[in-house]
Amino acid sequence: MDETKRIGILTSGGDCAGLNAIIRAVVFRAIGSYGWKVLGISRATQGLMSRPPEFVTLEIEKVDRLLTAGGTMLGTTNKGNPFAFPMANGELVDRSQEIIDGYHLLGLDAIIGIGGDGSMAILRRLAQQGGMNLVTIPKTIDNDVDITECSIGFDTAVNTATEALDRLHFTAASHSRVMILEVMGRDAGHIAISAGIAGGADVILIPEIPYTIANICDKLRERQEQGKNYSLVIVSEAVRTEEGEKISSTDPFGQSRYGGIGQYLANRISTCSGAETRVTVLGHIQRGGTPSPLDRLLASAFGVAAVDLIAEGKYDRMVGWRDRQVMSVPIEQAIARYCVVDPGSTLVKTARGLGIYLGD
Numbered sequence: 001m002d003e004t005k006r007i008g009i010l011t012s013g014g015d016c017a018g019l020n021a022i023i024r025a026v027v028f029r030a031i032g033s034y035g036w037k038v039l040g041i042s043r044a045t046q047g048l049m050s051r052p053p054e055f056v057t058l059e060i061e062k063v064d065r066l067l068t069a070g071g072t073m074l075g076t077t078n079k080g081n082p083f084a085f086p087m088a089n090g091e092l093v094d095r096s097q098e099i100i101d102g103y104h105l106l107g108l109d110a111i112i113g114i115g116g117d118g119s120m121a122i123l124r125r126l127a128q129q130g131g132m133n134l135v136t137i138p139k140t141i142d143n144d145v146d147i148t149e150c151s152i153g154f155d156t157a158v159n160t161a162t163e164a165l166d167r168l169h170f171t172a173a174s175h176s177r178v179m180i181l182e183v184m185g186r187d188a189g190h191i192a193i194s195a196g197i198a199g200g201a202d203v204i205l206i207p208e209i210p211y212t213i214a215n216i217c218d219k220l221r222e223r224q225e226q227g228k229n230y231s232l233v234i235v236s237e238a239v240r241t242e243e244g245e246k247i248s249s250t251d252p253f254g255q256s257r258y259g260g261i262g263q264y265l266a267n268r269i270s271t272c273s274g275a276e277t278r279v280t281v282l283g284h285i286q287r288g289g290t291p292s293p294l295d296r297l298l299a300s301a302f303g304v305a306a307v308d309l310i311a312e313g314k315y316d317r318m319v320g321w322r323d324r325q326v327m328s329v330p331i332e333q334a335i336a337r338y339c340v341v342d343p344g345s346t347l348v349k350t351a352r353g354l355g356i357y358l359g360d
């Protein structure tokens, strides 16, 4: 058995399916194989900022049933960058040192941070500033973390969006309508293109590829001429208007939110094609719920691998999935580039090969 370590684990950024499965795997490996102590930090870095630091001592019995549970038992937040933390009086204050002090107060030897690119960048900066031993695990339904082929939560979100299209098929056909499904994904179209192909969409719109309303309507007309009385459109939330305008709003916390491109398209498509059009905005349904078997597998593999990196004293690394294997890369490399859909990729070629309108 290795020397006894005391490690922390936190979930940061938007939740997704599979976070609890990662926590379970980390606890199983760290306690079951190495005999370490595992502290679950509450609400991302905010638990380390609190005094006393907020955490739960994790044990195998506490996480045993978590494989299928959605959300995160530790809580999370996608607000409150500690380097510019919004205070009650509206001031932005650098509270990074409080988090670093929290890590040392808890006597941690290392910490596992589960997050997307934004969270990983913040955690890495904290780790470098404060001598924290950090290993990260990529999670985000958006699948926009570079290097790894999949991030936790993506497969479940694609399953959910695909199921939504499967359901929309029937109602679209019954009413001879054009159904538009607006999905999440931030500035990348990974969810839309994957679910669009898997769910048999006729039009897939992603932020990476421009489109015209006229060409969408041509596609819908072509289907009508073939005797198909309905069509399915899937659109990523970050797709812009035909004129290139971003459709977003700012919430009361000052954060920008996408939403509304589906309704914009519905108005333009029904005017141009005369088709009766309806919109479904899938929203956070893509983030909640039971993780798919693939997300459970990846979560288990990533959790075990992250603990093993700590056992080997390899820090400042992100675990990932490539060529059917778990691997790890320096976090710096993983966050250097935002991973969008490559217009030359297999999925783009596949969609076009199937006759799906994907833009021009």
Ligand code: F6P
Pocket: 014, 078, 140, 141, 142, 184, 185, 186, 237, 257, 258, 287
């Ligand atoms: O990054 C995950 C994500 O679900 C995006 O797809 C979406 O734009 C955003 O988070 C929504 O954030 P919030 O939960 O703050 O509404």
